[in-house]
Amino acid sequence: MTAHSPTRTGRLLFALISRLHLYIGLFIGPFILIAALSGIAYLLSPPLEEWFYHDTLYGVTQGEPQPLAEQIAAGQRYLGVPTLPSAVRPAPEHGDTTRLMFSEPGLGPSEHRALFVDPISLAVTGDTTVYGTSGILPLRTAIDHFHRQLLMGDIGRLYSELAASWLWVAALGGLMLWVWQRRTLKARSGPQATRRRHATLGWVLSLGLLFFSATGLTWSQWAGSNIAELRHAWGWSTPSASTALIDTDTQPHDEHAEHRGHMAMVSTAIALDDFDRALSAARQAGLNAARLQLTPPSGPQQAWRVAEIDRQWPTQVDQVALHPHSMAVTDQTDFTTFPLAAKLTRWGIDLHMGVLFGIVNQVVLALIAAGLVTLIIWGYLMAWRRLRTVSGQRFPTVTEPWLMLPFTAKLSVLFVAIVLGMALPVLGVSLAVFIVIDALRWYVKQRNSAHRQLTETR
Numbered sequence: 001m002t003a004h005s006p007t008r009t010g011r012l013l014f015a016l017i018s019r020l021h022l023y024i025g026l027f028i029g030p031f032i033l034i035a036a037l038s039g040i041a042y043l044l045s046p047p048l049e050e051w052f053y054h055d056t057l058y059g060v061t062q063g064e065p066q067p068l069a070e071q072i073a074a075g076q077r078y079l080g081v082p083t084l085p086s087a088v089r090p091a092p093e094h095g096d097t098t099r100l101m102f103s104e105p106g107l108g109p110s111e112h113r114a115l116f117v118d119p120i121s122l123a124v125t126g127d128t129t130v131y132g133t134s135g136i137l138p139l140r141t142a143i144d145h146f147h148r149q150l151l152m153g154d155i156g157r158l159y160s161e162l163a164a165s166w167l168w169v170a171a172l173g174g175l176m177l178w179v180w181q182r183r184t185l186k187a188r189s190g191p192q193a194t195r196r197r198h199a200t201l202g203w204v205l206s207l208g209l210l211f212f213s214a215t216g217l218t219w220s221q222w223a224g225s226n227i228a229e230l231r232h233a234w235g236w237s238t239p240s241a242s243t244a245l246i247d248t249d250t251q252p253h254d255e256h257a258e259h260r261g262h263m264a265m266v267s268t269a270i271a272l273d274d275f276d277r278a279l280s281a282a283r284q285a286g287l288n289a290a291r292l293q294l295t296p297p298s299g300p301q302q303a304w305r306v307a308e309i310d311r312q313w314p315t316q317v318d319q320v321a322l323h324p325h326s327m328a329v330t331d332q333t334d335f336t337t338f339p340l341a342a343k344l345t346r347w348g349i350d351l352h353m354g355v356l357f358g359i360v361n362q363v364v365l366a367l368i369a370a371g372l373v374t375l376i377i378w379g380y381l382m383a384w385r386r387l388r389t390v391s392g393q394r395f396p397t398v399t400e401p402w403l404m405l406p407f408t409a410k411l412s413v414l415f416v417a418i419v420l421g422m423a424l425p426v427l428g429v430s431l432a433v434f435i436v437i438d439a440l441r442w443y444v445k446q447r448n449s450a451h452r453q454l455t456e457t458r
Contacts, residue, residue, distance in 0.1 A: 009409055014180055015401040016413070021173040022395065023434065024166050025379040031163040032170075033376050035216075036369040038147035043354045043362045043369070045140045053137050056126030059118030061095040066119055068098070068279060068294075069272035074122040075100045075115045084296065086112070088275055089135065089309070091119045092290040097126070099135065111141075133309065134355065148219065157221045158426060164216035165223060165427035171209040174202040191385050198378040201371055208368035215352035218345075222425040236341040241319035241331045243303040270296050274304075274324070281327035282306035282320055289316035297324050303331070311350040313357055315343075399435075399442040 050057065068090060076082050089099040098119050101112040107129065114135070116126035131141040142151070149156030178199045202209075217223045231237055278294050289308035297303055304322040311317065321331040335343070347356060354362040387394055402413060421428025 012401045012405050017173045019398045024170045028166040029376045031159050035160055035163040036372045040366050040369045042143045042147050043366045045143055049140050056116050058095055059097050060120050063120040068275040071098050071117045072272050074117050078124045088294045161220035161426045164213050165424045168210050168213035171206050175206050178203045194378055202375055205371045215348045238342050239333045241321040241333050243305050243321050245301045245303055277327050278304045278322055281322050285320045285329050287318055311355045397438050397442040399439050
């Protein structure tokens with residue numbers, strides 16, 4: 001057997017992955033834990049929102065709904081100015097309220113001031129800020145912002161990107177360790193039992209954890225931009241109906257765009273009954289979803305956009321662009337004709353948000369996140385036991401097994417690390433910091449060992 005036999009190389013790779021998995025848990029674990037707990041809170045918040053904002057979201061049920069023109073006029077009387085909404089979401093069902101959404105200075109990205117108007121009584125039932133494509137209200141918005149950026153803006157987004165960037169590495173590494181150790185993890189009590197439960201639960205949750213990581217990275221600040229460029233290059237972007245009346249070339253659409261900016265300001269040459277005309281034209285064009293958003297043209301050379309916004313199953317996200325005068329269809333998109341990659345992207349995002357399959361979706365994701373919390377707790381329990389019982393270097397370096405690898409294996413590991421660091425910048429920077437610290441620990445260990453040997457020989 002040669003000095004660098006496959007068996008020896010395998011043992012070194014096992015040691016490298018095992019130690020890296022340990023350090024991901026120790027130092028990235030707190031960020032993943034915050035993301036998991038806040039994610040659970042967000043997934044379980046829809047019923048709380050329904051209860052807390054019940055009087056805003058629902059109106060009277062007896063009577064006939066008034067035209068959108070009358071509802072908008074009621075909103076204008078409430079505001080005291082003839083301001084046109086930048087978007088309107090008609091009441092999806094009898095008894096629901098209509099949302100009149102206004103773009104105003106001082107609002108954050110993808111935020112709108114929303115007036116909730118009872119279609120039957122024309123009473124304004126609510127006046128608040130809504131956020132995002134899903135139009136969540138302030139309570140869920142606060143939970144969402146905490147989940148994504150700890151209420152700290154763009155700087156806080158680094159925390160969630162750090163968690164998402166390393167979660168898939170921890171999941172795959174743990175899965176590999178489980179494959180290597182599954183025959184030896186048979187203890188049913190004591191420290192080894194905790195290790196067995198940790199490994200087994202990690203294997204059960206591995207697919208869900210990979211899903212969390214992959215979809216979470218699409219919203220990230222740095223890796224997300226790389227993913228967006230890759231999707232555009234591969235034709236994975238979600239099509240969108242063009243509202244340009246002169247240049248009708250459809251521009252690539254990013255479904256996260258509304259998370260980064262406002263809708264355009266509304267052109268003043270619009271009559272209130274145009275909203276009813278646009279709604280009727282969209283229905284005739286085949287948009288039959290209960291949940292629609294009407295966006296009026298922002299200028300003289302722009303068309304109306306009417307979009308389905310029902311992200312549940314079956315997904316209804318068709319769009320039409322309508323000429324502002326004739327209400328003829330100038331462009332449209334049909335979800336059934338989307339490329340498979342675009343459909344998978346849409347479903348993946350909606351599944352991550354817990355809207356694709358409603359309450360079932362939310363409960364399943366919450367259970368996976370709760371399992372992740374359990375994994376982290378067990379991981380810290382094992383680390384604490386290791387700290388108390390293992391003598392010598394309780395937390396060995398990753399540098400040591402990497403230096404002992406064969407040259408080709410060493411280069412392969414280095415190549416993979418560089419490629420991942422370029423694709424996922426936050427992972428790359430944090431990995432570089434870790435490597436420097438780990439190499440310094442290894443150097444100090446070697447120097448202390450050499451010093452002890454020199455002292456013993458004297």
